[in-house]
Amino acid sequence: MNWLSNYVRPKIRALVAPRELPDNLWHKCPSCEAMVFHRELEDNLQVCPHCGFHMRLDVAKRLSMLFDDGRYQTIELPKTPVDPLKFRDRKRYVDRLKEAQTKTGRGDALVVAFGTMNGISVVIAAFDFRFLGGSMGIAVGEGMLAAARLAVLQDAPLIAIPSSGGARMQEGALSLMQMPRTVIAVEQVREAGLPYLVVLTDPTTGGVTASFAMLGDIQIAEKGAQIGFAGARVIEDTIRETLPEGFQRAEYLLEHGFVDMVVHRKNLRATLIQLLDLLIHRTPAAEVVVLNTEEVPRLGYDGAADGPGADAGEAGGAEAADGDPAAGAAAVAAGAAAAPGGDDPADTGASGDGATDGGGTGAAPGSAAPGSGPGDAGPVVETTGAAPGAPAAANDGGEPAGGRGDG
Numbered sequence: 363m364n365w366l367s368n369y370v371r372p373k374i375r376a377l378v379a380p381r382e383l384p385d386n387l388w389h390k391c392p393s394c395e396a397m398v399f400h401r402e403l404e405d406n407l408q409v410c411p412h413c414g415f416h417m418r419l420d421v422a423k424r425l426s427m428l429f430d431d432g433r434y435q436t437i438e439l440p441k442t443p444v445d446p447l448k449f450r451d452r453k454r455y456v457d458r459l460k461e462a463q464t465k466t467g468r469g470d471a472l473v474v475a476f477g478t479m480n481g482i483s484v485v486i487a488a489f490d491f492r493f494l495g496g497s498m499g500i501a502v503g504e505g506m507l508a509a510a511r512l513a514v515l516q517d518a519p520l521i522a523i524p525s526s527g528g529a530r531m532q533e534g535a536l537s538l539m540q541m542p543r544t545v546i547a548v549e550q551v552r553e554a555g556l557p558y559l560v561v562l563t564d565p566t567t568g569g570v571t572a573s574f575a576m577l578g579d580i581q582i583a584e585k586g587a588q589i590g591f592a593g594a595r596v597i598e599d600t601i602r603e604t605l606p607e608g609f610q611r612a613e614y615l616l617e618h619g620f621v622d623m624v625v626h627r628k629n630l631r632a633t634l635i636q637l638l639d640l641l642i643h644r645t646p647a648a649e650v651v652v653l654n655t656e657e658v659p660r661l662g663y664d665g666a667a668d669g670p671g672a673d674a675g676e677a678g679g680a681e682a683a684d685g686d687p688a689a690g691a692a693a694v695a696a697g698a699a700a701a702p703g704g705d706d707p708a709d710t711g712a713s714g715d716g717a718t719d720g721g722g723t724g725a726a727p728g729s730a731a732p733g734s735g736p737g738d739a740g741p742v743v744e745t746t747g748a749a750p751g752a753p754a755a756a757n758d759g760g761e762p763a764g765g766r767g768d769g
């Protein structure tokens with residue numbers, strides 16, 4: 363009966379025994395409260411598939427999402443004095459440090475990684491928020507300097523990805539000194555003529571915001587990220603006013619000019635690559651085609667009556683017919699400067715009308731010009747030349763040449 367107890371019984375037991383289910387298979391979205399299956403969330407880079415809410419992303423996942431094939435090297439950061447103040451609150455600082463190190467497997471809150479993005483060598487300095495709230499102490503300051511040195515050494519752009527609550531309280535004034543030190547790090551990269559980009563993630567607050575995190579050549583923020591110096595509640599208590607909706611969120615900061623772009627996480631890698639490409643490859647990727655700008659001087663200042671108005675008119679007409687709003691606006695400008703007038707050719711004397719009438723008036727110069735109406739779309743090739751010229755014409759204060767078109 364040995365085979366029964368030794369072989370059959372464990373097999374049956376394995377079949378019948380309740381499988382242990384991890385209790386974190388489903389995550390509740392903090393924004394729309396939808397339940398999302400963990401695998402779906404992982405595939406979606408921790409972004410809620412229902413409402414697009416960006417949850418915090420683990421730094422290791424973030425790095426592998428950014429680098430080519432998810433491959434990168436982390437560099438060992440310089441050793442720094444541990445707990446210089448022998449600080450103690452409810453717990454000793456050294457104990458807190460040890461705890462965080464065991465939990466995250468990292469020496470401190472900053473990870474400096476080196477790898478390639480679309481073949482471009484890049485150094486990324488990213489924060490691990492799980493390590494004491496990504497707070498900036500001596501080790502982080504030293505890490506930023508090391509990242510800058512590595513970038514200069516490798517002739518590689520530096521990307522900083524903060525996710526931090528600010529300065530590390532337990533290191534007192536020493537943590538505040540990291541603010542100027544990280545600024546020096548940025549300065550080193552800049553002096554070497556290398557791009558320095560910042561990707562602001564949720565949350566970027568305190569001393570980090572007040573130093574390197576706001577110094578990027580291009581400031582990128584993840585959707586919905588909280589970015590600010592002091593917390594909203596502190597500000598409200600200080601100024602005794604209710605803060606506007608969405609205060610300190612990425613979109614609000616974009617509107618107020620603090621960040622250059624707000625990017626969805628799934629587009630982050632592509633956006634960074636595109637920016638790096640632009641910043642590093644200073645020569646254009648393709649041959650530059652010179653546009654035909656013949657019309658420009660004729661539109662603007664010579665006032666020659668050899669029928670250039672017709673050209674401008676055609677251009678305007680063609681663009682309005684194309685329905686391209688931007689080009690239409692340019693055409694309007696041309697209309698204002700060169701051939702003001704309404705839809706009716708008899709109206710051509712009424713200067714200024716054209717400019718205020720909106721896109722439709724792009725057609726006006728066209729209708730005023732002989733032989734070309736909004737309907738008969740003129741040569742599109744010419745429009746490209748005429749459109750950029752239009753503002754120049756306006757700047758020149760070119761005399762209203764409605765007559766030109768007519769004559």
Ligand SMILES: [Zn+2]
Nearest residue numbers: 391394410413
């Ligand atoms: Zn959601």
